[in-house]
Amino acid sequence: MQFELNERAIDATLGTLRKAATSLKAHDYQWRIAQLDALFQLTEDHEKAICEALKADLNKSYTEAFVTEVGYLQSEIRHAKKHLKAWMKPRKVGTPLMAFPGKSFHYPEPLGVIFIMGAWNFPFQLTIAPLVAAIAAGNCALLKPSELTPKTSALIAELIPQYMDKDAIAVVEGGKEVSTYLLAQRFDHIFYTGGETVGKIVMQAASQYLTPVTLELGGKSPCIVDKHCDLTVTANRIVWGKWTNAGQICIAPDYVYVHESMKDAFLAALRKAITSQFGKQPQNSQDYGRIVNSNHLARLSNYLEGVESIEIGGEIDAESLYFAPTVVLNPPLTSPLMQQEIFGPILPVLTYDSHDQVIDMIGSREKPLALYLFSSDEDIQQRYLAQTSSGNMCINDTLIFMTNADLAFGGVGNSGMGRYHGKSGFDLLSNLRAVMKRPFILDVFIRYAPYNSLKTTL
Numbered sequence: 001m002q003f004e005l006n007e008r009a010i011d012a013t014l015g016t017l018r019k020a021a022t023s024l025k026a027h028d029y030q031w032r033i034a035q036l037d038a039l040f041q042l043t044e045d046h047e048k049a050i051c052e053a054l055k056a057d058l059n060k061s062y063t064e065a066f067v068t069e070v071g072y073l074q075s076e077i078r079h080a081k082k083h084l085k086a087w088m089k090p091r092k093v094g095t096p097l098m099a100f101p102g103k104s105f106h107y108p109e110p111l112g113v114i115f116i117m118g119a120w121n122f123p124f125q126l127t128i129a130p131l132v133a134a135i136a137a138g139n140c141a142l143l144k145p146s147e148l149t150p151k152t153s154a155l156i157a158e159l160i161p162q163y164m165d166k167d168a169i170a171v172v173e174g175g176k177e178v179s180t181y182l183l184a185q186r187f188d189h190i191f192y193t194g195g196e197t198v199g200k201i202v203m204q205a206a207s208q209y210l211t212p213v214t215l216e217l218g219g220k221s222p223c224i225v226d227k228h229c230d231l232t233v234t235a236n237r238i239v240w241g242k243w244t245n246a247g248q249i250c251i252a253p254d255y256v257y258v259h260e261s262m263k264d265a266f267l268a269a270l271r272k273a274i275t276s277q278f279g280k281q282p283q284n285s286q287d288y289g290r291i292v293n294s295n296h297l298a299r300l301s302n303y304l305e306g307v308e309s310i311e312i313g314g315e316i317d318a319e320s321l322y323f324a325p326t327v328v329l330n331p332p333l334t335s336p337l338m339q340q341e342i343f344g345p346i347l348p349v350l351t352y353d354s355h356d357q358v359i360d361m362i363g364s365r366e367k368p369l370a371l372y373l374f375s376s377d378e379d380i381q382q383r384y385l386a387q388t389s390s391g392n393m394c395i396n397d398t399l400i401f402m403t404n405a406d407l408a409f410g411g412v413g414n415s416g417m418g419r420y421h422g423k424s425g426f427d428l429l430s431n432l433r434a435v436m437k438r439p440f441i442l443d444v445f446i447r448y449a450p451y452n453s454l455k456t457t458l
């Protein structure tokens with residue numbers, strides 16, 4: 001789909017948003033609640049249309065689209081509404097003796113206009129969830145959904161102006177050309193979700209105005225299966241985490257490390273879990289997604305070139321963008337499959353002898369977005385907590401941690417910067433203004449010049 005760059009229209013939209021950002025209107029509690037209510041209403045009134053757009057763009061089943069996008073956002077909005085009053089309150093902090101009598105606070109205030117660039121794998125949720133945080137914090141926002149999922153992008157552009165305050169929240173559709181133009185404009189914060197390459201472009205563009213950025217990126221998220229685990233539950237949870245949305249999830253387990261002695265049992269458990277979740281022919285399953293487009297299908301097919309150890313799957317149907325749930329055993333660590341983020345339905349399974357070997361390997365690579373450990377041994381849990389680093393960690397499960405709005409979600413190092421969801425999103429898009437209030441009494445003179453010897457000895 002071709003998008004036109006209409007610079008005049010964008011400039012006019014940005015002018016309107018900036019004006020609204022400088023008015024007090026957007027700062028007010030009632031305005032924020034009204035916008036959150038309107039957003040909730042939008043998701044309720046158009047649940048079916050949103051799920052249909054996600055079906056058209058990514059073949060998401062209705063249930064998956066509801067749970068991971070619409071329903072997910074509804075609970076994020078409910079959570080924000082429930083806690084908004086408390087989040088907005090000035091936060092009292094201590095005051096040192098030097099400033100006695102006095103009081104000190106952090107006053108959360110809006111930043112201004114937030115530019116939100118969404119990604120295509122959860123094209124509704126990843127564009128709207130940052131908006132929930134932006135509204136809660138009293139900001140105006142410009143949304144740019146991903147061009148790779150055009151049905152969802154068009155629906156967002158159609159619905160947002162129908163429900164939200166048009167002066168404060170706007171949508172611009174487009175691809176690289178539009179993004180490039182937008183990134184050259186002045187914003188108060190840029191919230192980008194996507195890959196590392198564009199992440200660097202965003203950060204470079206933001207430096208022109210010293211605009212703060214949030215980068216929600218990806219990476220190779222490891223999953224370790226220790227000897228002390230329930231293999232059936234482990235396999236079910238890994239299959240769910242890996243093959244929801246056909247593996248196109250930033251926090252999907254990218255590869256699994258399983259103890260050498262459990263290799264065969266683990267592969268058998270994986271096979272069983274794939275069949276029980278998607279049937280013997282995943283291509284016929286209503287619940288198995290498709291690859292977003294032929295470029296990504298070709299990228300993923302290339303990973304399998306020359307690979308001999310395909311244990312499960314491997315079938316591809318280019319016409320319907322189908323890529324089977326695929327498991328590859330022990331690919332070389334130097335292969336593209338083990339060097340690049342897979343972001344698709346291929347799961348490399350590697351075997352290990354000792355946890356030292358796994359921890360060293362993880363430590364030698366960029367810090368991942370998520371790390372999964374399946375082990376009931378608390379010492380092993382503690383070792384991975386202490387000796388590895390990742391944006392997020394989930395012990396004995398996979399994607400489920402995303403349902404907790406109290407957990408601040410984000411990356412570290414190459415997997416991103418900045419955290420959101422719940423209060424962390426509110427704080428991220430607020431200026432926590434430091435305020436000290438002092439009375440006129442007790443004006444201790446020794447701090448003023450001239451600094452004579454009496455004062456310095458005090």
Ligand code: NAD
Binds near residue numbers: 122146148174251341
């Ligand atoms: P994408 O292609 O949808 O790009 C994201 C945005 O960047 C789009 O709005 C697009 O218009 C813009 N863009 C693309 N090329 C550009 C250019 N040259 N200049 C300026 N803007 C440009 O997303 P993607 O990168 O294919 O997404 C996949 C990646 O996103 C994976 O690495 C995945 O792990 C990551 N991801 C991270 C999260 C998270 O929350 N951390 C969530 C989803 C995806």
